[in-house]
Amino acid sequence: MPYQFTVSPDFGPDQLAGWHIFNTWLQRQLGTDIHFETHDAFDEQRQSISEDQIDIIYANPFDASFLVREKGFVAVASPHNPDETTIAVHADNPVTEVEALQPGCRIAQTDDPDISMMGMILLEPANLDRDNTEALIQDSYIQVAKALIQEKADVGFFLTEAYERLSNLVKSQLKPLVNSDIQVVSHTLLLGPALAERKDELAGKLQAMSDDVQGQQLLDSLGFRSWNPMDEEEMEFMIDLIEALAA
Amino acid sequence: MQDMNPSDIQGEYRETTLDLYNGTQRKVLVTDMETPYPEGKLIVSRTDTEGRITHCNRSFVDMSGYEEAEIIGQPHALLRHPDMPAAAFEDLWNTVKAGRKWHGYVKNLRKDGGYYWVYATVIPNVRNGQVVGYTSVRRKPSRQKVEEAIQTYASMS
Numbered sequence: 001m002p003y004q005f006t007v008s009p010d011f012g013p014d015q016l017a018g019w020h021i022f023n024t025w026l027q028r029q030l031g032t033d034i035h036f037e038t039h040d041a042f043d044e045q046r047q048s049i050s051e052d053q054i055d056i057i058y059a060n061p062f063d064a065s066f067l068v069r070e071k072g073f074v075a076v077a078s079p080h081n082p083d084e085t086t087i088a089v090h091a092d093n094p095v096t097e098v099e100a101l102q103p104g105c106r107i108a109q110t111d112d113p114d115i116s117m118m119g120m121i122l123l124e125p126a127n128l129d130r131d132n133t134e135a136l137i138q139d140s141y142i143q144v145a146k147a148l149i150q151e152k153a154d155v156g157f158f159l160t161e162a163y164e165r166l167s168n169l170v171k172s173q174l175k176p177l178v179n180s181d182i183q184v185v186s187h188t189l190l191l192g193p194a195l196a197e198r199k200d201e202l203a204g205k206l207q208a209m210s211d212d213v214q215g216q217q218l219l220d221s222l223g224f225r226s227w228n229p230m231d232e233e234e235m236e237f238m239i240d241l242i243e244a245l246a247a
Numbered sequence: 248m249q250d251m252n253p254s255d256i257q258g259e260y261r262e263t264t265l266d267l268y269n270g271t272q273r274k275v276l277v278t279d280m281e282t283p284y285p286e287g288k289l290i291v292s293r294t295d296t297e298g299r300i301t302h303c304n305r306s307f308v309d310m311s312g313y314e315e316a317e318i319i320g321q322p323h324a325l326l327r328h329p330d331m332p333a334a335a336f337e338d339l340w341n342t343v344k345a346g347r348k349w350h351g352y353v354k355n356l357r358k359d360g361g362y363y364w365v366y367a368t369v370i371p372n373v374r375n376g377q378v379v380g381y382t383s384v385r386r387k388p389s390r391q392k393v394e395e396a397i398q399t400y401a402s403m404s
Contacts, residue, residue, distance in 0.1 A: 099390070122287065124366065127389045180287045184304065236374065237382070241291065244348070244368040244384040 002033035003055035003195065006048070008187060009039045010060060010112045010159060018221035019058070025218055026056070029205045030198060042111050055192040062113040064188045065239040073190040074199050075235035077206045079224040083187060084160035085118035085180040090148050091173050098177050099125050101155060103132035108144040108153035111137055117245060118180050119157030142166070149173045161223070185238060188230060203229040248322055250274035255312075256360040263329040267322070268336065275329055280361035282310065290365060290385040296378060298323045298340075312358035323383070328356040332403035343371050343381055352388055352396035364393045 005026065007019050016038060023036035034056065039045035046063070048054055049071065059067055061083060067073035089095055101123065109116050120130065136153050138144045141162035147153040149170070160179055163171075189206070191199055206227035209215035219226065250273060253260075260276040267273060290310055292303040300318055308315050311326060318325065327336070331354055342349040350368040357363065365385035371378045388396075 121386055125387045125389050127391055178287050180289075181285075181306075182289050184291070236372070237293070240370060240372050240382040241384060244370045244382055245289075245386075 002035040004037055004048075004053055005034045005056040006037045006039060006045060006054055007058040008060040008063065008112075009042055009045055010110065010115075010162075015223065018218070018223070021218055021221060025209075025215075030195075030202065042113065052192075055194050056190070057192075058187055058189050060112065060114050060187055061185045061238060061242050062117070064190060064235070065242050067190050067192075068235055068239060072193045072196070074196045075230040075232070076189045076191055076199050076203050077227040077229050078186040078188045079222070080226055080228055081161065081186060081224060082183050083114055083118075083185050084182060085115050085122060086158040086160045086163040086176050087119060087122050087178050088145075088148065088156045088158060088163065088174045088176045089154065090151060091175045093154070093175060095177070096175075098123060101126045101128060103128060104134070105154040106134045106136055106152070107155045107157060108136045108138050108147035109157040110139070110141060110144060112159065114185070114242075115157050115159050118182070121245060122178055122180060123155075142170075145170050145174060185241060188235065188238075189227075203227075248273050248325060251276045251358075251360070255358050258360075260360045265324075265327055265329055266333070267324050267327070268333075268340070269322075273324070273327075275327075275356060276360045277329060277356065277362070278360040280359075282357060282361055282363045284363060284365065284387040285310070286387070288387075291382070292323070293372065293380055293382050294323055295380045298381070300325070301380060310355070310357070310363055312361075317358075326355040326357075328354045328362055330354050330362075330397075330400060332400050334403055335400065339369060343369050344378075346371055346373070346378065352392055353385070354396075354400075364388050364396075366392070 005023055020036055023034055027034045095101060109119060136147060138147060141158050144156040144158060145166055148156045207229055210219055210226040253276060256276050258278050258280060260278045263275055265273045265275055285306060288306040290306045292307050293301050295301055300321055300323060303318055335351060339349045348368060348370045353365050353367045354362050355365060366388040367383055367385045369381055369383045372380045372382055
C-alpha cells in the first residue's frame with residue numbers, strides 16, 4: 001500500500017499544483033509509492049491523522065505539536081517562511097490601531113488554528129477575546145477579504161503570506177492594522193513512525209533541493225526559497241512556544 | 248548578579264536594593280521612563296532549571312537594553328523591577344516547578360533603568376518526562392489590565 005502524503009488545508013488550489021509536483025519528487029527521492037491526499041478542512045485532516053492514515057505531512061505549527069507529541073511524528077525540515085498573521089479592516093474603517101477595536105466586533109477568519117490563535121493574541125491589547133467577539137469562519141482568505149469589503153465583518157485574520165497574495169484591487173479596499181513578527185513559528189514537513197528512520201536522508205535531499213535548476217523551480221512553485229533541516233530540539237522549542245501561546 | 252551601573256541610566260533615577268530569591272541582593276537604579284511594547288512581536292526566552300537564561304530572541308534583547316552576551320547565563324531576575332512584589336515570582340516558580348503554566352502581568356526593568364510591561368506566560372520544558380528548563384513568552388498587554396496590575400501589586404508590596 002502506498003504511503004499517504006498530505007498538506008495543511010490552508011493552501012489554495014493554485015499552490016496545490018506545486019505540492020503535487022513535490023509528491024512526485026518525494027517518491028523519486030525515497031524510491032517508494034506515495035499517494036498525495038488533500039483535505040478541504042482542518043477537522044477532516046485531523047480525523048485522518050487520528051486514524052493513522054497519514055505518513056508524511058506538511059503541517060501547520062498547531063497540528064505539528066499534536067503530531068510530534070501524540071503521534072510519534074518527527075520533524076524533517078521547514079521552509080524559510082515563518083508563519084505570520086495580519087489583522088486588517090476595511091480601508092474606510094476609521095480605526096487605525098488594534099486598541100480602538102470594540103467588543104462585539106465580527107472577526108472573519110478561516111479555520112486555521114494558528115492564525116486564529118495569533119489573531120486573538122494580537123487583539124488582546126484591545127481587551128478582546130472569544131467571549132466578546134464574534135468569529136465568522138470563512139472557507140479561504142479570499143472570503144475573509146470579501147467579508148471585510150462587503151462589511152459583513154469588522155476585522156479579518158490573514159496568514160500574512162495569503163494577505164500579500166491578494167490582488168492589488170482587493171488590497172486597496174483593505175487596511176492592515178498590525179502584522180505579527182514572531183519569526184520562529186513555521187509550517188514543518190513531518191514523517192510518521194513508518195518513515196521516521198529516513199528523516200536524515202530526506203532532510204539532506206530537501207536541503208540540496210535549491211542546488212539544481214529543477215529543484216529550484218519546484219521550490220518556486222511552492223513559494224519557498226529553500227528548506228531548512230529541523231532537529232528535534234528546534235521542533236520541541238516551537239511546540240513549547242505554541243503551548244505557551246495557547247495558554 | 249552585578250549591581251546596575253549609574254553610567255547606563257538615562258535621566259534621573261532612584262536607587263533600591265532587591266532581595267533576590269536565592270538570598271542574594273542587587274542594587275537597581277530605576278527611572279520612570281516606559282518603553283512601549285513593540286507591535287506584533289513576542290519576547291521569548293528560555294532558562295535552565297535554575298532560572299539562568301540560555302536563549303533569548305531579538306525582541307528580548309532589544310527591549311532589555313542589554314547586549315545578548317550580557318544576558319546569556321544571567322539569572323532571569325536581571326529584569327526584576329522593584330515594583331514587582333516578590334510574591335508574584337514566588338507564585339511563578341511554585342507553579343512552573345509543579346509542572347504547570349504560569350501567566351501574569353509583569354513590569355520588567357531595562358538596563359537603562361526604564362521599564363516595560365508585558366503579559367507573560369511561562370511553561371516548563373519537558374523532555375523524556377524530565378523538566379529541563381522553562382520557556383517564557385511575553386506579549387503586548389492591554390492598558391486596562393496593566394492599570395489593574397499596578398493597583399494589585401501596589402497593595403501586595
